[in-house]
Amino acid sequence: MSIRARLALAFALLLGLMFAVAAVTLARLDGLTAKSRELVDHQARRVRLAQQVNQQAQAAAIGLLKLLQTPRREDRVPLYAAMDANLAASDRAVRELGDGLLAPGERPAMARVAEMRQRYGELFQTTVEMIEIDGTAAARTHFEARTGKVLNTLLFEIEALEAGIQARMQNELEALSAATGDARRIVLLLAGIALALGSLLAWAIGRGIVTPLREAVTLAGAIAGGDYRAAVPCCRKDEVGELLRSLGTMRDSIASREARILRLAYEDTLTGLPNRTRLMERLEALPRTASRALAILDIQRFAPINHALGHAVGDRLLSELGARLQRNVGADDTVARLWGDKFAVLFSAADRSGVEAKLNELLARLRQPLSIDGQRLDVDASVGVALHPADAADAVSLMRRASLALDAAKGCQCGYAFAADMAAEPAPEQLSLIGEMREALAGDQFLLHYQPKLDLAGDRVAGAEALIRWHHPRLGMVPPGRFIPFAERTGFIREITPWALRRAVADAAAWQDAGLDIVVAVNLSTRDLLNRDLVAEVSRLLAESGLAPHRLCLEITESALMDDPELALRHLHELAALGLKLSIDDYGTGQASLAYVKTLSVHELKIDRAFVAGVDSAPRNAAIVRSTLLLCRELGLSVVAEGAETPAEIDWLRANRCDLVQGYGIARPMPPDDFVAWMEDRQRVAA
Ligand code: C2E
Numbered sequence: 001m002s003i004r005a006r007l008a009l010a011f012a013l014l015l016g017l018m019f020a021v022a023a024v025t026l027a028r029l030d031g032l033t034a035k036s037r038e039l040v041d042h043q044a045r046r047v048r049l050a051q052q053v054n055q056q057a058q059a060a061a062i063g064l065l066k067l068l069q070t071p072r073r074e075d076r077v078p079l080y081a082a083m084d085a086n087l088a089a090s091d092r093a094v095r096e097l098g099d100g101l102l103a104p105g106e107r108p109a110m111a112r113v114a115e116m117r118q119r120y121g122e123l124f125q126t127t128v129e130m131i132e133i134d135g136t137a138a139a140r141t142h143f144e145a146r147t148g149k150v151l152n153t154l155l156f157e158i159e160a161l162e163a164g165i166q167a168r169m170q171n172e173l174e175a176l177s178a179a180t181g182d183a184r185r186i187v188l189l190l191a192g193i194a195l196a197l198g199s200l201l202a203w204a205i206g207r208g209i210v211t212p213l214r215e216a217v218t219l220a221g222a223i224a225g226g227d228y229r230a231a232v233p234c235c236r237k238d239e240v241g242e243l244l245r246s247l248g249t250m251r252d253s254i255a256s257r258e259a260r261i262l263r264l265a266y267e268d269t270l271t272g273l274p275n276r277t278r279l280m281e282r283l284e285a286l287p288r289t290a291s292r293a294l295a296i297l298d299i300q301r302f303a304p305i306n307h308a309l310g311h312a313v314g315d316r317l318l319s320e321l322g323a324r325l326q327r328n329v330g331a332d333d334t335v336a337r338l339w340g341d342k343f344a345v346l347f348s349a350a351d352r353s354g355v356e357a358k359l360n361e362l363l364a365r366l367r368q369p370l371s372i373d374g375q376r377l378d379v380d381a382s383v384g385v386a387l388h389p390a391d392a393a394d395a396v397s398l399m400r401r402a403s404l405a406l407d408a409a410k411g412c413q414c415g416y417a418f419a420a421d422m423a424a425e426p427a428p429e430q431l432s433l434i435g436e437m438r439e440a441l442a443g444d445q446f447l448l449h450y451q452p453k454l455d456l457a458g459d460r461v462a463g464a465e466a467l468i469r470w471h472h473p474r475l476g477m478v479p480p481g482r483f484i485p486f487a488e489r490t491g492f493i494r495e496i497t498p499w500a501l502r503r504a505v506a507d508a509a510a511w512q513d514a515g516l517d518i519v520v521a522v523n524l525s526t527r528d529l530l531n532r533d534l535v536a537e538v539s540r541l542l543a544e545s546g547l548a549p550h551r552l553c554l555e556i557t558e559s560a561l562m563d564d565p566e567l568a569l570r571h572l573h574e575l576a577a578l579g580l581k582l583s584i585d586d587y588g589t590g591q592a593s594l595a596y597v598k599t600l601s602v603h604e605l606k607i608d609r610a611f612v613a614g615v616d617s618a619p620r621n622a623a624i625v626r627s628t629l630l631l632c633r634e635l636g637l638s639v640v641a642e643g644a645e646t647p648a649e650i651d652w653l654r655a656n657r658c659d660l661v662q663g664y665g666i667a668r669p670m671p672p673d674d675f676v677a678w679m680e681d682r683q684r685v686a687a
Pocket residue numbers: 451466467468479480481484497500523524525555585586609642643644645662663664665669
């Protein structure tokens with residue numbers, strides 16, 4: 001039954017009860033009123049009549065006694081009249097009583113009164129006659145002998161009648177008060193019952209509404225807390241049932257919407273695999289000690305396939321590869337698509353040999369050719385692996401380590417690489433520097449210092465190497481060793497090198513115009529030599545500045561030649577063709593042999609500081625430097641000894657006919673103006 005109907009029924013019931021109580025009360029009150037009215041009207045009248053009978057009879061009796069003592073006739077006349085009136089009044093009252101005012105029990109008494117009244121009337125007549133005829137004395141005798149006795153009996157009977165009537169009235173009064181008491185009790189009882197029934201009803205109805213409402217509140221609380229499993233109490237037909245059903249519907253639609261949102265947030269729509277966000281959450285949820293391996297896979301040559309065959313084929317290739325990965329990992333392993341052609345596998349095995357075995361199998365499966373739209377496609381992947389917690393204990397670091405390992409795997413074309421084999425991670429402070437580099441370039445925080453290269457034979461400054469500095473607003477002067485390696489890793493070097501070239505070429509051109517005959521050297525990093533725009537950029541700068549090409553030298557490290565030797569060599573030849581000087585930097589620290597250097601179109605070789613330090617006193621270093629000098633002379637390469645600090649080292653280098661020397665022993669790197677001032681000083685001293 002609906003709550004509305006129940007409430008209506010309850011109120012109706014309560015009202016009914018109240019009406020019943022009121023009706024009973026009214027009925028009782030009516031009864032009591034009728035009774036009291038009857039008491040007032042009927043009984044009081046009877047008592048009054050009985051009293052009248054008595055009083056008038058007594059008055060008549062007194063009148064007779066007075067008559068008996070009144071000797072003179074004229075005095076007796078008024079007495080007769082009074083006595084007649086008394087008797088007549090008494091008789092009237094008796095008649096009135098007799099006219100239905102008497103209860104059946106009182107009739108015998110009334111009959112006795114009537115009988116005595118009649119006998120008294122006869123005797124009274126006789127007495128009066130004797131008074132008038134025989135005189136009062138004879139009449140008195142007669143009165144005492146006969147009339148007086150009857151009169152006494154009459155008065156006695158009248159009194160008895162009155163007493164009876166009085167007693168009856170008393171009884172009626174008592175009965176009335178008893179009836180009033182009864183009525184009060186009944187009304188009280190009924191009111192009590194109504195109250196109890198009302199309370200019971202209120203409790204039952206309240207319970208019937210509050211209990212399911214509480215269930216609704218609990219259900220709503222569960223929904224708010226994200227628990228969609230709590231059962232919806234069924235089968236109620238009332239409004240709360242409706243509310244509960246609506247809550248159930250609401251819960252189901254919230255749950256399905258939430259599931260959809262979760263799917264959109266956590267699932268890669270192309271492959272149906274967990275996406276990067278989902279993977280990161282799983283990684284973040286890993287207990288610190290849990291052993292896992294995170295592998296990031298990069299599909300090789302995906303971009304050319306995508307370009308050549310169209311995005312539709314590219315998409316199908318990715319979803320096919322995703323499915324392949326999913327099919328070929330263990331039940332406890334997770335496959336996710338990160339973005340583009342990058343997938344990740346979180347292996348539950350975490351020992352290196354176990355992961356290697358799994359990876360070999362997975363890569364073998366992945367390499368099996370697949371056919372899309374009749375096109376046979378051969379795919380391969382590079383994989384970077386980081387182990388949790390050995391390589392990194394948090395999600396972000398684990399991803400970064402695996403990405404760095406992936407870069408290495410791509411570079412070495414060796415299938416997969418482990419993070420543990422990579423160089424150490426940049427320190428957090430360096431990470432923040434990496435983030436600030438772009439701002440630094442825009443904010444003109446980079447500058448070049450120049451370190452002279454001294455021609456030992458002619459004792460003249462033949463050139464200067466431009467060395468970058470970062471004037472950091474917080475950290476002061478930051479040396480290149482602290483940011484160049486990371487600029488190389490992040491690719492930001494592609495912006496730094498053009499800047500350094502522009503600055504150095506501008507300075508060199510200014511010095512050329514000022515008549516300074518020096519070669520300015522700029523350092524190139526590993527990736528610069530693979531940059532297709534480099535040659536064009538350099539030739540444009542030369543053309544714009546008017547700097548003679550032979551006044552610009554580019555310093556290249558051996559490793560720059562190793563990544564993509566073909567391309568690097570081509571660029572090297574093109575640069576040489578522009579008429580620039582090219583220099584091999586840090587010679588001796590890499591793998592390149594002089595035989596190899598010979599094949600390159602370079603003009604200069606810089607022996608690394610490691611061999612120059614203590615060359616005058618360390619026979620091993622002396623031997624290496626001496627043999628290098630000899631060979632370079634043979635090959636027509638000029639040699640720069642880097643990092644000569646002491647006069648003894650410089651003397652040794654001069655004695656061994658080293659062409660050029662660069663080091664603190666000559667001068668430290670200095671700002672352009674200082675460098676010019678230093679040059680002028682030297683010239684003045686020489687002059
Ligand atoms: P590098 O090209 O071999 O430069 C020579 C480094 O040796 C410079 O360090 C220089 O200050 C330092 N040096 C010179 N003489 C001495 C000496 O007598 N004793 C000692 N202890 N050190 C000496 P710097 O300026 O810190 O540069 C370090 C490296 O950073 C450079 O090595 C170069 O590889 C790189 N670098 C510097 N500027 C640039 C740049 O503009 N672009 C690129 N790509 N790399 C740069």
